[in-house]
Amino acid sequence: MTQAPKKRTVVNSIAGAVRDFRNLKTPDVEPVPDDVRIDGKTCLVSGANSGLGRAAAIELARRGGNMILACRPGHDQTRDEIKEASGSETVEMVEVDLADVRSVHSCCDELRRRGVRIDIALMNAGLMTPTARETPQGYDTMFAVHFLSKRVMIDRWLKDGVIRPAGPGEEPPRIVFVSSESHRSADTIEFDRLGEYTEFGIKESMRHYGHSKLVLSTYATELSRRVNPSETTAVAVHGLCPGGVSTRIARDAPALLKPIVNPALRLFFRSPEKAIAPIIYLCCAPEAGTSTGMYLHLMNRKAVSDSAADPENGARLWEASEAMVAKHGNGDAT
Template identity: 30%
Template sequence: MQALRNLFRAPWSSDVKLDGQTAVITGANTGIGKETAIDLAKRGARVILACRDMEKAQAAVTEIIESSGNDGVVCMKLDLSDSKSIRGFAEEINKNEAKLNLLINNAGVMVCPYGKTADGFEMQIGVNHFGHFLLTYLLIDLIKRSAPARIINVSSMAHSWGSINLEDINSEKSYNKSKAYAQSKLANVLFTRSLGKRLEGTGVTTYSLHPGVVQTDLWRHLSTPERFFITIARPFTKNSIQGAQTTIYCAVEPSLEKESGGYYSDCAPANCSAAGKDDELAQKLWELSCKMLSLSWD
């Protein structure tokens, strides 16, 4: 019903300006991350593209500056599959940036063949969840000092098909790429919920979202039957500009200032799965994440 209602609502738009604010967007050299960066740059924000491929990132910076007329756009190296890279990136941000008003955890890998990160995590849970969990942890003090601030985690409706396997989070006993993807996207929703509770009263709010079924290069690992299905469904999919709108909504919409921990789709509050609202599961995932990353984060 929520999705049907959203379908008939007028498109969301806002003229909110972000002059003097700083945003970090992971995976912003392509797709919805890049469109989000263009929008925030047009609103006057200083935008830092956190990307693995610096050649593509530099090309994106040039394009974003030309498109927005804002030369306060830079890129920095970040490989979310390697905790050393994450720590190095965070160190640079903490040293050189006076504030961080928006952290948009956008980067992700999708239904890829089994692989492991530099730290031995299954690639999808490693990049999509553990990488962003660690990044957020390392930047949280700067974000708190910059309040009001927002942390946005790009999830997916695929979270609703997911479950968290606390006993085998890295899918070492058996691997199904779609299940592992769904698990990582459910982890995004649960992390957002837990983090929102922990940040109550700090002026920092959290949001997770489904961008829509977006035409993106994340589809490169899909099987032939899956590609066929997507081709059939193409008229109902979104392009990158449309796909970025809910991220932008969560970043700038004034009415969300007092909301935190929720899940959004089509620029409106949406229902996440029962598992996505399970506070006990969220707590267990939080504790496991801290343990896997050797962190102490109360």
């Protein structure tokens, strides 16, 4: 008899990250040496204004990437801060609110207008809402930010030529998704309620977060299949879980638990600068550019969950979300 997945809360998710930290395995892959460069490559990082995205953007810029920072409105200073921290002058901004499909289309319109061609796309932006939030299009916010906006964006990029699959002898572009081991806490995608907005409170937030990350991991696996129909890699599509990262996740923990949670974060969670190692590997390591479908947990190769790897689930998700993409094909909220 299959055991039901353990109910996920913010607290036991932190406990899981602590276990990861204490039970580190010998890494399967080594950190990318400092002398590995990506000079001239155009890199887009979503959610580059803070946390992992900011640390990754600084490191990619330091290695020579021409950076495009895709951030929510109100973070204009981020460009100058990343220029200063990385020593790079090739840093640009583009505004996008990933909770609003109209904003995603506007961002894609702007990239097409600029004639951008992305070599490395780091799909980093994410969030865990403490309670239910509804997007302007009527979806659950975590579903929209973690999956739907990425599906819309990548569909547009492939259509507009912003991302172009490699031809013979060309280097494949890379798409790297920041997912989470919490995708294993959801045993199946709720296709009958895909993206549906439902009320929930803080006790249920991690369950909804895990489900949205399962949708993302399933999509990443299916995208890799569809853009690489032959044995030759045309687009390198990878995913990762960075493990526990010291961020503002504790701000939504119950007040009585914060005296426990905050010290645990400081003691056991790593800084974004240390936690980006698997991101930099998938974005920069030469071997990650000639293969597809890799998933790293910390610096260890790992298979995604059986549900996320199932081709039937991938095809079903693709078809179900295709209707959503078509509905908002021009950014219209209706």
